[in-house]
Amino acid sequence: MITRYVISLMNYYLYKQRPMITNLYLNYSNRPLTGIEIGTASGINAKRICEQLNMRTLYCIDPWDRYDGYKLMHKVPDLSVLEVEARKNLRGLPVKFIKQKSEDALKYIPDYVDFVYIDGNHEYEYVKRDIELYKPRCHFIGGHDIDCRAGVKQAVEDTFNHYRKIKCDWWVRNQSCNRVR
C-alpha cells in the first residue's frame, strides 16, 4: 500500500503521470488493457496512458466542440484545433477516436472495459452522469481534478462511500464488473 503511494507520487512529480494510471500499472503490470478516456483535448494524457500501460485499445471520447453547459477550460477559442493536435499526438498508438459527448458515446464503445478515466466536463451534473453511465461498464473508474474542481469532488462523494485519492486523481475498483480477458 505504502509502496504504491510512493510510486504514484514519484511518477506524478517526476514523470507527470496521473496517479490513477500508475495505480493501473501497479495492478495490471504489462497485461493488455482496454480503456476509455472521457475528455481527450490534445491527447497529452492519452499519449501518456498508451506509453505507461499495455493498451489493447484506448477509446478517446471528446466532442471537440462547444456546447451549452460546457464552461471552456482551454484558452483556444476553437476546440477543433485540439482535435487536430490529438490526432497528431496519438498517431500510431492504439487509440480509437469517438467524436461525441460522453453521454452520446456509449453505443460506440464495448460493453465492458478495464478502466474509464473521466476528464471531460467538470461540472457536478456532468461528472455525476459520467459516473452513473460508465460505472456499470468498467472494472476501475476514476478521473482527474478532484482536488481543484468542486463539482468533481461533490459528484464523487455523492456516489461512493469510499474512493482512493492521490493528488488530483480519484478512483474506485468496481468489484461487480470484472476486468476484460
Ligand SMILES: C[S@@+](CC[C@H](N)C(=O)[O-])C[C@H]1O[C@@H](n2cnc3c(N)ncnc32)[C@H](O)[C@@H]1O
Ligand atoms: C480538461 S480537458 C481534457 C484534458 C486531457 N484529459 C489531458 O489531460 O490531456 C477537457 C476536455 O473535455 C472535453 N469535453 C467537454 N465536455 C465533454 C463531454 N460531455 N464528453 C466528453 N468530453 C467532453 C472538452 O472538449 C475538452 O477537450
